[in-house]
Amino acid sequence: MYLYSSNDQQLINERVDQFRDQTRRFLGGQLSAESYRSLRLMNGLYLQRHAPMLRVAIPYGLLSAKQLHKLADISTKYDKNYAHLTTRQNLQYNWLKLEEVPDLLSELAEVQMHGIQTSGSCIRNTTADHLAGVALGEIEDPRPYCEIIRQWSTLHPEFSFLPRKFKIAVTGSTHDRAATQVHDIGIQIVKPNDEIGFRIWVGGGLGRTPVIGKVIREFLPKENLLSYLEAILRIYNQEGRRDNKYKARIKILVNSLGIAKFTELVETEWQNLSADSPVLNKSTIKSMQDQFQLTYESIKDDLQVTSLEKDNFAFRLWFKQNTQEHKVRGYRIVTLSVKAPGEAPGDLTDHQMHGVANLASQFSLGQIRVSHEQNLILAEVKVSDLPSLWKALIQLDLATPNIGTLTDVICCPGLDFCSLANASSLSIADQINDQFDDIDYLHDLGEIKLKISGCMNACGHHHVGHIGILGVDKKGEEWYQITLGGSVESSASLGKIIGPAIAKGKVAKTIKIILNTYVSLRDPDETFLELVRRIGIKPFKEAVYV
Amino acid sequence: MSRNLESRSSESQSSVLIDGRVAEDHWRNYCPIDHENLNDRKDGIIFPFEYWLENRSECLAYNGPKGVACKNTDDISQLKPYINELNLICIEFPIATDGRAYSQAHLLRQRHGYTNELRAVGEIEIDQLFLMTRCGINAFVFNEDIDLTQASKYLTPFSVSYQ
Numbered sequence: 001m002y003l004y005s006s007n008d009q010q011l012i013n014e015r016v017d018q019f020r021d022q023t024r025r026f027l028g029g030q031l032s033a034e035s036y037r038s039l040r041l042m043n044g045l046y047l048q049r050h051a052p053m054l055r056v057a058i059p060y061g062l063l064s065a066k067q068l069h070k071l072a073d074i075s076t077k078y079d080k081n082y083a084h085l086t087t088r089q090n091l092q093y094n095w096l097k098l099e100e101v102p103d104l105l106s107e108l109a110e111v112q113m114h115g116i117q118t119s120g121s122c123i124r125n126t127t128a129d130h131l132a133g134v135a136l137g138e139i140e141d142p143r144p145y146c147e148i149i150r151q152w153s154t155l156h157p158e159f160s161f162l163p164r165k166f167k168i169a170v171t172g173s174t175h176d177r178a179a180t181q182v183h184d185i186g187i188q189i190v191k192p193n194d195e196i197g198f199r200i201w202v203g204g205g206l207g208r209t210p211v212i213g214k215v216i217r218e219f220l221p222k223e224n225l226l227s228y229l230e231a232i233l234r235i236y237n238q239e240g241r242r243d244n245k246y247k248a249r250i251k252i253l254v255n256s257l258g259i260a261k262f263t264e265l266v267e268t269e270w271q272n273l274s275a276d277s278p279v280l281n282k283s284t285i286k287s288m289q290d291q292f293q294l295t296y297e298s299i300k301d302d303l304q305v306t307s308l309e310k311d312n313f314a315f316r317l318w319f320k321q322n323t324q325e326h327k328v329r330g331y332r333i334v335t336l337s338v339k340a341p342g343e344a345p346g347d348l349t350d351h352q353m354h355g356v357a358n359l360a361s362q363f364s365l366g367q368i369r370v371s372h373e374q375n376l377i378l379a380e381v382k383v384s385d386l387p388s389l390w391k392a393l394i395q396l397d398l399a400t401p402n403i404g405t406l407t408d409v410i411c412c413p414g415l416d417f418c419s420l421a422n423a424s425s426l427s428i429a430d431q432i433n434d435q436f437d438d439i440d441y442l443h444d445l446g447e448i449k450l451k452i453s454g455c456m457n458a459c460g461h462h463h464v465g466h467i468g469i470l471g472v473d474k475k476g477e478e479w480y481q482i483t484l485g486g487s488v489e490s491s492a493s494l495g496k497i498i499g500p501a502i503a504k505g506k507v508a509k510t511i512k513i514i515l516n517t518y519v520s521l522r523d524p525d526e527t528f529l530e531l532v533r534r535i536g537i538k539p540f541k542e543a544v545y546v
Numbered sequence: 547m548s549r550n551l552e553s554r555s556s557e558s559q560s561s562v563l564i565d566g567r568v569a570e571d572h573w574r575n576y577c578p579i580d581h582e583n584l585n586d587r588k589d590g591i592i593f594p595f596e597y598w599l600e601n602r603s604e605c606l607a608y609n610g611p612k613g614v615a616c617k618n619t620d621d622i623s624q625l626k627p628y629i630n631e632l633n634l635i636c637i638e639f640p641i642a643t644d645g646r647a648y649s650q651a652h653l654l655r656q657r658h659g660y661t662n663e664l665r666a667v668g669e670i671e672i673d674q675l676f677l678m679t680r681c682g683i684n685a686f687v688f689n690e691d692i693d694l695t696q697a698s699k700y701l702t703p704f705s706v707s708y709q
Contacts, residue, residue: 007706018703022673038643039673121643151708157680158652161645237649272657278709 001062001367002147002291004112011154012109015116019043020102027099042122042160044090044115045101049419052096055118056108060128060146060170061089063368065357070111072353078104083353085338085346085374087410087461088167089127090118094417116154121162121248123153123233127169129178130371133292134379136327139189140196142170142178144288145225152226152278159233163240164248166233167205174490179372181213181492182206182464184250185232190219197221202232202262203254204492206458211251212492214259216266222285224270226278231270235262294365294380299330303383309390314401318390321401321443323381332383334364336376336393337400337408341433344426345411346374355396363389373410375403405442406450406515407433410461414454414471415478421454423471423478428452428507435508445515448528449487464488466529467514468495469507478504484514484540485532493533498541510544517543561694564663564685566701568694571687573613573634584608592636595620598628606631615667618646622654629660637683639668648681655682672700680707 004012022039025031031039040047044055056071063071071091075083078100079093086092096104108114118125126146133141149168153159159166171178172189180186186201198220204213220228236250239257254262309315324333336356339345348356356376360368363385364378371377376398381389393399402408409432412418414425429452436442451465455472462468468483480502483495502510515528517540522531532540562571573590578597584604592613598605605612606628613634616622625632635654637647647666654660665685666678675686679701688697 011704011706011708014704014706018673021703035642035671035673121645154708155677155704156709157677157707158648159645160677161643161648234649238646242644242646 001064002143002288008151009109009112012112012114012116015043015114015155016102016105016109019105023098023102038120038161042117042120043105044118045098046119046419047098048094049417051094052098052101053417054093054096054101054104054115055086056091056093056113056115057118057125058089058091058113058370059125059150060132060143061130061370061372062143063370064111065361065366065368067111067113068353068357068360068368070107070113072350072357074104074107075353076350077107081350082347084344084413085348085370085376087372087374087412087459088125089130089370089372090125091370092413094413119165120160121164121166122160123156123162123166123168126150126153127167127178127183127372129171129173129176130369130373130377131177131324131333131379132172133294134326134328134331134333135173135175135177136325137175138173138327139191140172141289141292142172142187142189143292144285145187145189146170147288147291148225148280148284149229152229159237162233162237163242164245164250166236166250168229176488176490176492177371179461179464179488179492180204182210182461182488183213185229186213187225192219195221198225200228200232202266203251203259205249205251206461206463207249208246208456208458209249209251210458210463210494211255212494213251214254216259216263223280223282225280227273228266228270230277231266231273235265235269239265294367296328296331296380297382299382302329305383305386308383309387315387315390317439317443318399318401319386321405322399322403323386326379330383332381332386334378334381334386334389334393335371335403336378336396336398337402338375338398339402339408340397340400341407341437342430343397344413345409345429348376352396352398355392356398359389359392359396373408375408401439402442404447404449406436406445406448406467406511407442408450410449410451410465412453412459414452414460418454418459420457421471422456422473423454423480423504425452425454425460425469425471427504428469428471428480431508432511435512445518446527448515450511451486461488462486463494464492465495466532467511472501474501480504480507482507482510482514482544484537485529487529496537498537499545502544513543514540562665562685562687563694563698564665566698568698573611575615590634592634595625599624602628613663616647616650618644618650620650622650623658625654625660626658629654629658632660632662634663634665635660636665636667636687639666639670639674642669642671642674648677651678651681651683672697675701676703680709 026036046053084092126149168185169178169183170187182204188199200217201213202216365380369377415421449466451461452469453460453462464486470481486495588610590611595616611633615636
């Protein structure tokens with residue numbers, strides 16, 4: 001993985017010093033709450049419902065064992081012994097003391113981590129496919145480009161006060177696991193002919209006005225990546241609306257101008273870029289790629305999973321549901337379910353974090369990934385190590401065989417923590433877990449992406465859930481609107497609302513009715529999403545609102 | 547002094563932070579309400595952007611140092627023909643979080659080749675001096691009466707940068 005140069009280290013050390021001074025001035029009354037607000041947000045610090053919350057960037061979702069140990073230690077020392085994985089490959093601490101945050105950041109900097117630009121109206125943490133570098137059929141690993149973008153966007157002098165937040169995601173596979181089409185800029189590595197380059201999407205996003213992005217450029221040569229981003233950002237910085245924060249995202253600008261006009265503006269700006277605009281030469285790309293190379297053992301014999309843990313049904317179930325084929329023979333990708341029944345989705349205790357870090361050192365080349373689906377991944381596991389790993393994961397309560405099923409929910413923190421939320425989301429995840437505790441039934445239902453948001457800001461990505469649940473406030477009561485048919489993968493789509501919002505106590509029962517409808521109407525091997533796309537929402541609506 | 551020239555010198559705000567040093571601000575804003583004869587003047591005068599464009603020959607004929615004050619919505623590429631005539635360009639930050647003028651600064655320096663004083667005015671916060679400097683702004687006039695020597699310590703919180 002990418003290791004900091006002395007310059008990288010110096011920059012984050014100086015950022016800690018800067019933030020320490022800003023916080024000192026705020027606490028000393030020399031900096032107004034309003035002025036401090038935009039400064040602290042640009043360092044990932046929110047003043048939340050109960051206590052300050054800090055969002056730590058996990059660039060493109062990659063962590064070393066050492067970093068995860070440190071994240072665990074910080075949760076012990078500064079928080080209540082746990083942390084939360086977000087839907088954008090970040091990690092959040094929820095119970096901090098403001099005056100201690102500079103010390104916390106200083107400890108993070110020791111392991112090359114930070115909270116820079118995890119909030120605020122600036123370019124946020126760049127996310128990637130969580131299976132980057134190990135997925136079968138990948139065109140190229142997106143992470144070297146993410147790191148290049150991370151560096152370029154960090155403390156960018158021109159683009160630190162944009163109209164609104166700005167999110168970039170990169171994928172190197174045709175199967176899009178990075179939700180690129182619902183990002184402000186989505187970058188897909190493509191190979192239409194012999195040359196590898198990028199297809200650039202722009203103007204996607206969720207939130208109050210969900211929009212699937214549009215292609216602004218079918219093919220961009222690699223060396224032009226940063227100059228093209230610069231052109232898009234400059235047009236957005238100058239033309240994006242600043243009079244209404246709900247209309248300030250780039251998606252609104254793209255929609256109001258139309259993609260043709262917006263493209264024209266960007267292309268003209270790009271042509272005008274001066275000669276000193278950044279060009280990515282081959283050697284820069286190559287040396288960045290080298291940093292992400294791993295050395296694998298040469299494993300000749302294909303171990304049959306049936307020979308492992310013979311007759312152990314639980315192991316086989318876990319193997320089938322929570323592990324995937326690796327591009328290197330003899331290795332397997334293992335997803336750790338951070339969705340155990342009864343636990344808040346995406347929450348990890350310090351004990352679990354230390355445990356996973358140790359397992360990564362022992363079984364996965366010392367690396368851990370986090371996914372936007374709020375799980376952890378050990379991506380470099382030898383097949384022969386799977387039984388030992390599985391047993392250790394059971395001890396850590398991270399082996400629930402529910403990856404990709406209904407209970408592998410994406411869920412925001414909701415009313416329990418977030419000052420924006422209208423309704424609880426964690427309690428809905430709980431309700432679903434209680435209602436659907438039969439693992440055989442879950443497996444029979446097959447792949448279902450359930451996504452829950454506690455308000456229209458859509459941190460839980462409900463618009464793109466196969467089933468989406470949105471919490472709304474009705475005269476002080478929590479109600480829930482249900483959408484069906486959303487998807488964020490290769491052919492992205494927004495879910496459709498099935499009808500009036502459902503009372504809190506009836507959400508899980510309503511989901512049950514929807515799933516019964518699916519089971520009774522599906523063709524053999526037809527997934528939930530495929531059925532909704534085939535027959536529409538009407539049959540579901542009729543079943544729910546009888 | 548003509549009543550048509552707004553004075554910045556009557557108060558203690560006559561200082562500017564320029565190239566890291568505190569200096570007296572000798573520039574005056576031109577108020578275009580009355581057409582005033584500038585023949586006798588030789589001090590630095592800042593013309594509003596629109597006035598400059600509409601009265602370019604008159605402004606160019608002025609004998610003293612010439613400046614233009616831009617709003618952050620002005621198309622600064624229109625200044626390109628005069629870039630070598632201008633001794634000062636002011637760009638405005640109406641609120642600290644409105645970042646449009648950063649792009650104007652970048653373009654003036656990188657694309658239009660402007661090399662003289664580029665001044666930030668408006669809601670300038672000391673924590674933004676570094677980014678502004680890196681976009682090519684080299685002078686700052688603050689709305690609030692602050693200690694400029696103290697402020698100058700905030701020009702370079704970072705010794706490294708990526709861009």
